[in-house]
Every structure is written in structure tokens, then in C-alpha cells.
Amino acid sequence: MTPLLSAQDVNIYYSANHAVKNVNLDVQRGTVNALIGPSGCGKTTFLRAINRMHDLTPGARVTGKILLDGQDIYDPGVDPVSMRRRVGMVFQKPNPFPTMSVFENVVSGLKLAGVRNRDQLMEVAERSLKGAALWDEVKDRLKAPATGLSGGQQQRLCIARALAVEPEILLMDEPTSALDPASTARIEDLMQGLKQIATIVIVTHNMHQAARVSDTTSFFLVGDLVEHGVTDQIFTSPRDERTEAYISGRFG
Numbered sequence: 001m002t003p004l005l006s007a008q009d010v011n012i013y014y015s016a017n018h019a020v021k022n023v024n025l026d027v028q029r030g031t032v033n034a035l036i037g038p039s040g041c042g043k044t045t046f047l048r049a050i051n052r053m054h055d056l057t058p059g060a061r062v063t064g065k066i067l068l069d070g071q072d073i074y075d076p077g078v079d080p081v082s083m084r085r086r087v088g089m090v091f092q093k094p095n096p097f098p099t100m101s102v103f104e105n106v107v108s109g110l111k112l113a114g115v116r117n118r119d120q121l122m123e124v125a126e127r128s129l130k131g132a133a134l135w136d137e138v139k140d141r142l143k144a145p146a147t148g149l150s151g152g153q154q155q156r157l158c159i160a161r162a163l164a165v166e167p168e169i170l171l172m173d174e175p176t177s178a179l180d181p182a183s184t185a186r187i188e189d190l191m192q193g194l195k196q197i198a199t200i201v202i203v204t205h206n207m208h209q210a211a212r213v214s215d216t217t218s219f220f221l222v223g224d225l226v227e228h229g230v231t232d233q234i235f236t237s238p239r240d241e242r243t244e245a246y247i248s249g250r251f252g
């Protein structure tokens with residue numbers, strides 16, 4: 001099966017700092033893929049390359065190819081703005097637009113793309129909020145400020161906002177690290193349904209979370225992708241002794 005995402009010989013530099021080293025990684029459609037490894041190993045750097053966020057970082061450079069459905073997103077002919085609509089992003093801290101209502105947050109991407117039809121916006125808002133398991137909690141306060149929601153609700157709102165433009169991939173950078181255990185559990189549960197809508201790549205510090213939510217796991221260490229495989233295999237019978245040492249808590 002052709003992977004939805006294929007990283008080929010990807011190197012990422014911040015000026016002289018070689019942060020990601022020759023990574024090759026395929027991600028299949030409809031799966032959750034966890035990137036794990038100790039602090040500073042390049043997980044976030046790699047994740048950000050998947051929607052060309054480094055274009056905006058002075059001194060950052062990406063080489064190699066990242067194919068999305070067979071097309072290299074770094075090809076000079078690719079428009080980064082339309083490419084980013086196919087690759088949604090959810091950050092560590094919930095970041096709803098603070099001056100906007102719940103509804104306006106969810107439909108902000110569509111409005112930017114020129115959609116004005118109220119019925120269509122409402123339909124997308126409802127579908128996206130349901131996809132993010134937030135609809136029942138906010139359906140009576142769509143016009144209320146997004147900042148009035150709890151932290152966990154705000155993060156699900158950010159997931160709904162990402163879903164509204166129907167991305168093929170959802171990148172999640174430690175999406176639950178700022179949340180309490182109950183909100184974390186809700187988002188973990190949600191991911192199992194979400195992956196039917198958008199393939200997920202998640203950076204997590206929490207190995208238990210990776211084991212719970214992901215289908216495949218990639219272990220990074222000082223910029224190298226040491227091991228990638230089916231999550232069960234990585235956690236029960238890792239092939240590389242460095243993976244074994246990390247998952248058994250001997251460093252990290």
C-alpha cells in the first residue's frame with residue numbers, strides 16, 4: 001500500500017546544528033503514529049517539517065523529500081498555504097483565537113479560504129465539533145468566547161478547528177501535556193475515532209500514552225530515528241538495545 005506520508009533521507013539543520021539525521025519513515029493512512037524519545041532528540045523538529053513550518057524559522061534548513069500522497073511537499077511548485085490545509089496541527093498548549101467565539105474559531109480556516117455561506121459554516125462547525133467530541137458541551141454556547149472553555153475543552157476546540165478544513169494528516173505536538181488526567185483520557189479516546197478521519201502523527205513524552213494510542217512508534221535519539229515499528233513490537237520486543245534502554249526507563 002502506498003503510504004500517505006513518506007519521509008525520505010530527511011535532514012534538518014538549525015544553522016550548524018544537525019537536529020534530524022537522515023530519517024526515513026513511512027506512515028500509512030488511518031493510523032496513529034507516535035514519535036518518542038528523550039528531550040532534544042528532534043521529535044518536534046521532524047513533526048514541524050511535515051507541514052513546512054521551518055520555512056518560517058531563520059537558519060532552519062530541510063533536505064530530502066517528504067511525500068504526501070506521492071507529492072514532495074518541498075517541491076518548488078507546491079504552494080505551502082494550500083499544502084498546509086492538508087496537514088493540520090495541534091500544539092502543546094491549547095491556542096484558540098482569544099477574541100473569537102467557539103463557532104468563529106472552528107470555522108476560521110474555512111472563512112480564510114473564502115467560504116461565507118452561513119448554513120455551510122454551521123454544518124462544518126457541527127461536524128468538526130462532533131469529530132472532536134465537543135459538540136454536546138458547547139452546542140448551546142457557540143457564540144460564547146472560546147477562552148471561557150476549560151483547558152481540555154479548548155484543546156478539543158483546537159482539534160475541531162484543525163478538522164474543519166478536512167486535513168489528511170493531523171500533527172499533534174504533545175497535545176495533552178498541559179492537560180489534567182481526565183482531559184488527557186478524553187483526547188486519547190478521541191484519537192481512535194479521529195484516525196478514521198485523519199491520519200495522526202503525535203509527539204509524546206509519555207510512553208504509556210504512546211503505547212495506549214498508537215499503531216506504530218518511532219524512537220528518536222539525538223536526531224537519529226533509531227527504530228520504527230508496530231507499537232506492540234517496539235514496547236515488547238524492541239530490536240535495538242537503545243530503544244530497550246529507553247522504554248524500560250534506564251534513561252530519558
Ligand SMILES: Nc1ncnc2c1ncn2[C@@H]1O[C@H](COP(=O)(O)OP(=O)(O)OP(=O)(O)O)[C@@H](O)[C@H]1O
Pocket residue numbers: 014017019037038039040041042043044045046057205
Ligand atoms: N528554533 C530552533 N532554533 C535552533 N535550534 C533549535 C530550534 N528548535 C529546536 N532546536 C534544537 O534542535 C534539537 C532538537 O530539538 P526538538 O525540539 O526537535 O527536540 P524534541 O525531541 O522535540 O525535544 P522535546 O521533547 O524537549 O520537545 C535540539 O538540539 C534543539 O536545541
